[in-house]
Amino acid sequence: MNQDSRLSGEADRGDTRPILIVPYMWIGDFVRNHTVVRVLNERWPNRPVDLLTTSLCAPLVDYMPGVRHAIVWDLPRGRLAVGRQLGLAKLLRERNYGTALVLPRTWKAAIAPALAGIPERVGFVGEFRFGLLNRWRWGEKKLPRFIDKNAALAQPDGAPLPAEWPVPQLRVPAEDIVRWRQANGLSAGAAVALAPGSVGVSKRWSYYPEAARLLAERGLEVWVVGGPGEKGLAQEIVAAGGAGVRDLTGNDLRNGVLAMAAAGVAISNDSGLMHIAAALGTPTMGIFGPTSPYLWAPLNGLAATVVQDKSVLSCQPCQSTICKMNDHRCMRDIAASEVVEIAQRVLGEVGSRAST
Numbered sequence: 001m002n003q004d005s006r007l008s009g010e011a012d013r014g015d016t017r018p019i020l021i022v023p024y025m026w027i028g029d030f031v032r033n034h035t036v037v038r039v040l041n042e043r044w045p046n047r048p049v050d051l052l053t054t055s056l057c058a059p060l061v062d063y064m065p066g067v068r069h070a071i072v073w074d075l076p077r078g079r080l081a082v083g084r085q086l087g088l089a090k091l092l093r094e095r096n097y098g099t100a101l102v103l104p105r106t107w108k109a110a111i112a113p114a115l116a117g118i119p120e121r122v123g124f125v126g127e128f129r130f131g132l133l134n135r136w137r138w139g140e141k142k143l144p145r146f147i148d149k150n151a152a153l154a155q156p157d158g159a160p161l162p163a164e165w166p167v168p169q170l171r172v173p174a175e176d177i178v179r180w181r182q183a184n185g186l187s188a189g190a191a192v193a194l195a196p197g198s199v200g201v202s203k204r205w206s207y208y209p210e211a212a213r214l215l216a217e218r219g220l221e222v223w224v225v226g227g228p229g230e231k232g233l234a235q236e237i238v239a240a241g242g243a244g245v246r247d248l249t250g251n252d253l254r255n256g257v258l259a260m261a262a263a264g265v266a267i268s269n270d271s272g273l274m275h276i277a278a279a280l281g282t283p284t285m286g287i288f289g290p291t292s293p294y295l296w297a298p299l300n301g302l303a304a305t306v307v308q309d310k311s312v313l314s315c316q317p318c319q320s321t322i323c324k325m326n327d328h329r330c331m332r333d334i335a336a337s338e339v340v341e342i343a344q345r346v347l348g349e350v351g352s353r354a355s356t
Contacts, residue, residue, distance in 0.1 A: 014046075015044075015046075015047060015098060016046050016047060016048075017047065017096060017097065017098030017099070018047060018048040018049070018050055018068065018095065018096070018097050018098065019040055019044070019047050019048070019049050019050070019097065019098065019099045019100070019101065020050050020051075020052060020071070020092065020095075020097045020099070020100040020101070020113065020118065021033060021036055021037065021040075021049065021050070021051050021052065021100075021101050021103065022052045022100060022101065022102045022103060022104065022109050022110075022112075022113065023036070023051060023052065023053075023103050023104075023150075024103055024104055024150075025053070025054050025056075025057060026199065026272065027056070027057060027060075027253070027271075027272025027273070027275070027276070028271060028272040028274065028275040028276075029146070030053070030057045030060060030272075031060060031168050031170070031272065031275040031276055031279050031298075032146065032147055032150070032168055032275060032298075032299070033051065033103070033150065033168075034064050034066075034067075034168035034169060034170075034279065035147055035150070035151050035165050035166055035167065035168055035299060036101065036103070036150050036151050036153070036154050037049050037051070037064065037066050037067055038066060038166035038168075038169070039151050039154040039155065039165070039166060040101075040154050041066040042166070043154065043155075047098070047099075048068035048069075049066060049067055049068060050067065050068050050069045050070070050071055050095070050097075051064075051067055051069075051070055051071065052071045052073060053070045053071065053072055053073075054072070054073075054074050054075075055072055055074055056253060057253070058070050058072045059252065059253045059254035059257060060170065060253065060257065060276070062254075063170040063171055063172055063257060063280075064169070064170060065169055065171055071088075071091065071092070071095075073087075073088045073091070075088070075108070080108065085108075085111050085112050085115065086115065088112040088116075089111075089112045089113075089114075089115035089116040090116075092112055092113060092116035092118065093116040093117060097113075097116070097118045098118070098119055098120060099118065099119070099120040099121075099122065100113040100118045100120070100121045100122065101122050101123070101153050101154060102121060102122065102123035102133060103123070103149075103150050103153065105123070105124055105126030105127055105140075106126075106127050107127040107128055107129045107132060109123075110123060110129050110132035110133055111132060113132075114131070114132040114133070120134065120135050121133045121134050121135060122135040122137065122153050123135075123136075123137065123153065124136075124137045124138070124140040124149070124153070125137070125138055125140075126140070135157075137152070137153060137157060143161075144295070145294075145295055146295065146296070147165055147299060148161055148165075151165050165299060167279070167298075167299045167300045167301075168275070168278075168279040168298070168299065168300065169279055170257065170261075170276065170279040170280045171280075172257065172258065172261040172280065176258065176261075177258060177261050177262045180255075180258040180259075180262060181262060184246075184248065186221070186223075186246070186262075187221065189221060190220065190221070190264035190265075190347055190350075191220065191221040191222065191223055191262070191263050191264055192215050192220050192221070192222050192223070192263065192264065192265050192266075192267060192343055192347075193223045193224075193225050193259055193260055193262075193263035193265070193266045193267070193277070193282075194208055194211070194212060194222060194223065194224050194225065194237065194266075194267050194268075195225050195226060195260075195266060195267070195268035195269065195271055195273035195274065195277075196208040196224065196226065196230060196233045196234070196237065196269065197226040197227065197229060197230035197233060197269070197271060197273070198269040198270060198271040199271070200290075200320075200322065201322060202289065202290045202320055202322055202328065202331075203269045203270045203271065203289065203290060203291060203331075204269055204331070205269055205287045205289070205331050205334060205339075206328070206331050206332050206334075207334070207335070207336040207339070208224075208233070208237050209236055209237045209239070209240035209241065210240065210336035211267070211336040211339050211340055211343075212224070212237045212238075212240055212241030212245045213240050213241045213242065214336060214337065214340045215241070215244075215340055215343065216241045216242055216243075216244035216245055218340075218344065219244075220244070220347075221244060221246070222241055222244055222245040222246070223245075223246050223248045223259055223263065224237050224238065224245065224246065224247050224248060224249060225248050225249065225256050225259045225260065225266075225273060226249040226256065226273065227249060227250070227251070227253070227256070228249065228250065228251055230249045231247075231249050234247040234248075234249045235247065256273055256276065257276055257280070260273060260276050260277040260280055260282050261280045261282065263277070263282055264282075264283070264347050264350060265282070265283045265284070265285065265303065265343055265346045265347050265350070266282050266283070266284045266285065267285045267287070267339060267343060268284060268285070268286055268287065269286075269287055270286060270287070270288055270291045270296055270297075274286050274298065275298050278298035278300040278301070278302060279298065279300055281300075283303035283346045283347075283349075283350055284298070284300075284302050284303055285302065285303055285304040285305075285306055285339070285342060285343060285346065286298075286302045286304075286305055286306065287306045287307075287331070287334060287339070288305060288306065288307050288317075289307070289308060289316070289317075289328075289330035289331040289334075290316065290317055290320055290330055290331075291317050292317040293305050293307070303346045303349075304342045304346060306334060306338070306339060306342065307330075307334070308329065308330050308331070308333045308334050315330075316330050
């Protein structure tokens with residue numbers, strides 16, 4: 001049997017052993033992992049797929065079709081944590097996985113699947129992982145996008161990339177949204193969700209407070225969504241926007257998922273919440289400055305991709321988390337009035353579709 005026979009579907013179609021995905025654990029990357037789940041579901045409909053996850057990302061799995069279980073296990077980023085690795089390996093061994101897809105290139109990501117004795121451990125060559133993985137893949141640098149690198153591991157070795165990958169999906173029951181609105185004292189009307197946070201300050205658009213004020217002045221309900229790290233930003237936005245703006249930031253990512261599912265349109269930096277909103281099917285406006293929409297925008301597509309188009313900046317896209325040139329012009333030159341006009345147009349299009 002060839003080494004990729006189980007993943008390629010070339011033999012042993014009676015195999016029902018589950019598959020484990022060891023994903024990237026940033027929120028946006030974790031959402032995009034659902035494409036890998038869907039590729040495996042299509043190739044192996046008789047093999048359950050589980051996702052290793054952190055406690056932060058765990059709520060997302062509840063809304064991901066095609067995932068059997070979340071394996072919630074927090075490992076520290078800055079150290080090996082041998083005891084935690086051994087505990088995870090024991091848990092994985094008990095679940096009798098036949099295949100593990102190790103998406104990150106780090107050697108730490110491959111330790112527990114190897115210690116668990118999972119027969120097939122698939123991943124790209126990197127970080128001295130010889131012995132930890134046994135189904136090597138080469139050519140990662142030839143794959144331009146993050147999703148291509150990850151989803152290619154779910155295909156047979158050497159298979160051509162498809163013209164389009166299955167898009168990530170998050171599905172929230174309508175009754176959950178109704179209960180969430182009631183619990184937070186929110187009306188049933190259309191609302192605009194603002195996601196002002198991001199990993200890296202350079203990806204943060206400058207004018208959320210002004211945009212919130214303009215939206216509220218036009219009679220729209222505005223929600224500020226994010227984690228505890230965005231609490232200060234949320235307070236600034238609420239202060240500028242007035243009574244029509246609500247701070248919905250908090251510690252539970254589930255709250256952010258429900259807010260994005262309930263919103264009529266989401267306005268977001270290049271962040272995890274942008275990917276959540278898009279995967280939910282909420283019309284999403286992504287604001288891009290230092291990062292490339294081609295490389296980092298959701299596969300689901302955006303209602304609008306907002307970029308600075310007034311001048312050509314030689315530094316853009318820099319992919320840097322901190323602006324080192326041109327005083328953050330890639331974001332500062334996107335006016336609040338421009339974003340608000342696009343948001344109203346998107347809401348109008350949504351309303352037109354709903355009435356037909």
